[in-house]
Amino acid sequence: MIPSKIQVLGCLAVILLGCSSGPNVDGVWQTPSSDTPVSLDALFPGYDGRLQLALGQYGKDVAGTLRLYTTAFSLSHQFETCPCAYVERGEFQGNVFTFSFEACGGNRFIGVFEKGDDGDNETLRGVIQDEKGVPLTEELTFARVGDDNQILEEELNQGCPAD
Amino acid sequence: MPSRLITTTLVLSLVLGASFPVLCATAQFKDQKVLVLPIRELVHSCDDLFSPHPPPSGDAVQLGRFLQQQVTLAQYTKTISYSKFRSELAGSASYKEKLVLGRERYLLAKELYRELRQTEAEDNLLRSIRFLQQIFYELVEPEALAEIYLLLGVTRMELGRKAEAHLAFKKAMFLNPRLRIQRGYYPEPVEQALSIACEDSRRSVGSISFEDVDRALQFMKNWKLDAILISILSKREEKTTLFLGVLDRRSRSVVYRETITLAGSMEEKEAQISRAVGRWSACTARDSIQPRLEERHRYVFSAAYQQMAYLSYPTRSILNTTGFSFESGFFLLRNFALVAKAQFTSSLPDRFGDMLSPLTSFRLILGPAFSVSGDWWRLYVVPGAEVHMLGAFSTSSDPDCKFYKKDSDGFEAMCPGGQIKKYPVTFLGGVNVSLGAQFFFSNRLFLSTALSISTYFMPFDRSIEMNFPVAVEAGGGIAF
Structure with a gap:
């Protein structure tokens, strides 16, 4: 789509006024579907599957959801118990994305991920820790697979279904 | 309440706007700076060229003054007094230097001519003329320049180049129409050539009005003149005619050219001139002033x-x-x-x-x-x-x-x-x-x-x- 002159002028003016978007974590991020399923036994007993983050960033603040799937990223393959958790106190600062979430049973965990690039995709690499900062998982890698549009199309902005 | 305020102010501005008439500006034109050259009087008969008496004073001075006055009165026209212009021209920076050089060349040419070294004399006369042309000497001392052309014509006659001599004599006659030659001073062929040149200058009034347009335009540019009006009084079949020609700088051409036959009393002649000036003024294209x-x-x-x-x-x-x-x-x-x-x-x-x-x-x-x-x-x-x-x-x-x-x-x-x-x-x-x-x-x-x-x-x-x-x-x- 060719932007109209007014849009171009508007963008120029916005840029001139100092509003520009820097690196962000907006969008959909997933652990690789081809690799061995991630083991998160310490977090979700018996869980062995795949993770997906749907994130929206506003300034440094980040909101979103963490979803768990078994073999494929589709509704029919969602983890049976507690398939979804809300990203809370999400922040993206200094290229590091941190957030906390509450798992089944009320346990709270903290995710610390650094944004990087594996050559093909943007990635988030890090671990999930307990509240004391003890790592509970091996290093996890999320790769960006989509943006805001995908969140809207797949309605990943609906939140976690109420029990 | 706020919507009432908006409505009231909008209505007020519309009413105010509608109650004033649209401004109609009248056309204005820039003044044209015109130099009116004195009337060149070519009315004297060439039969009197060798007369010992100076030609009688005619109406040229009075008619010239009237012409200047009429042009001054014309709308959007600013004239420059010729005498003031002449003194300004003579007072310009390079004038004296060029005048000295021109005069020196002329005196040298005279010496050479006396020593029968005509070729060298001609060369120096031409150089003299070139120096003097640079300062538009013909507008300051036309009679003095006529003398140089006269000697140039005589020299060329002696060099056997009659056609070129004719042009020089004709120019001398034009620059100084009141020129008188002492009978017997020059050899017979020269006298004959002078008579022919005189007759020729009297006949070709229109064609000699602006001999070198480019030079005239340069002159106008230097002096920031928009137009030059030249006038030549001549006699044709016993009738006195006044030729008026206007050279316009912007169009780089003669924009007005008219020959009027003057007849009757001085008042009638003045009326004819007045009408001619009116015609010129009416037909002149002018730059409008943007309000x-x-x-x-x-x-x-x-x-x-x-x-x-x-x-x-x-x-x-x-x-x-x-x-x-x-x-x-x-x-x-x-x-x-x-x-x-x-x-x-x-x-x-x-x-x-x-x-x-x-x-x-x-x-x-x-x-x-x-x-x-x-x-x-x-x-x-x-x-x-x-x-x-x-x-x-x-x-x-x-x-x-x-x-x-x-x-x-x-x-x-x-x-x-x-x-x-x-x-x-x-x-x-x-x-x-x-x-x-x-x-x-x-x-x-x-x-x-x-x-x-x-x-x-x-x-x-x-x-x-x-x-x-x-x-x-x-x-x-x-x-x-």
Whole structure:
């Protein structure tokens, strides 16, 4: 789509006024579907599957959801118990994305991920820790697979279904 | 109440605008600077060329004075006194130097001629003429230059180049129509050639009026003259005729050429000249003077793209809006106008996305405009009263209130009601100051730019956190 002159002028003016978007974590991020399923036994007993983050960033603040799937990223393959958790106190600062979430049973965990690039995709690499900062998982890698549009199309902005 | 205020002000501006007539500027023309050269009197019979008595004084001086007077009286014409012009010309920087060089060459040529070294004499005469032509000596001392041409003609005769001698004699006769030659001073063939040249100069009045147009145009450029009027009084079959020719610098050509037969008393001759000058004046193309900008326009309408930023805002980062501004102005006085502006804007996404819904707003500004202007530009300042209607909008700094779809489980779970601040439709009242510029690229069309700032005093309880919008505008318009 060719932007109209007014849009171009508007963008120029916005840029001139100092509003520009820097690196962000907006969008959909997933652990690789081809690799061995991630083991998160310490977090979700018996869980062995795949993770997906749907994130929206506003300034440094980040909101979103963490979803768990078994073999494929589709509704029919969602983890049976507690398939979804809300990203809370999400922040993206200094290229590091941190957030906390509450798992089944009320346990709270903290995710610390650094944004990087594996050559093909943007990635988030890090671990999930307990509240004391003890790592509970091996290093996890999320790769960006989509943006805001995908969140809207797949309605990943609906939140976690109420029990 | 606010809607009544808007309606009243709009109606008031329309009534005011309609009650004043459109300004009708009258055409103005630039003055034309004209040099009227004295009448060249070619009325004396060539039979008297060898007469020992000087030719009688004719009407040329009186008619010349009258001609100058008539041209001076012509509309949009500024004449220069010939005597003043001549003294200015003679007082110019290079004049004396060139005059000395020209005269020295002439004296040397005379010596050489006496020593029968005609070829060298001719060469020095031509050099002398070139020096003197550079200072337009023919306008200061035509008789002295005629002497040089006379000697040039004689020299060429002795060199056996009769045709070239004829041209030199003819030029001498033209420069000094009152020239008298002592019978027997020159050999018979020279006297004969002089007589023929004299007759020839009397016959070809029109063709010798501007011999070298390029040189004349250069002269006019140097002296910032728009036109030169030359006049030649001559006799044709016992009738006295006056040739008038006008060389125009702009068109680089003779724009007027007329020969009138003068008859009757002096009053009748003057009347004929007066009519001829009138004809010339009427037919002269003139540069019109563009009236000053403030005299040209009474109504101004413009539209502009506008970018606005609120310096006081309800979000965490500066709030920008974009929209359009429509402006109308009516000039009550040259530099004083009444201006009404209507502006529609919509907010752009803020940096943190705190604006949950776009803010649309409409504002109306009414005030006097004070302006200064040049030929193609106008600068103005408008201190005005402003009414600003803000549409309903809501803000939040909680990312959960922005990410989740409204009415979704996520929104309900993560965005409690208190995290969203809702603003109803609000009217703000205050003052606006605008600085602007208009750049005219045609008589009526212009490009414009403006910078403005507002401050709001109402509502008094300061319930709205938005204030001090700074706006820049760029657009264009029409004025008439």
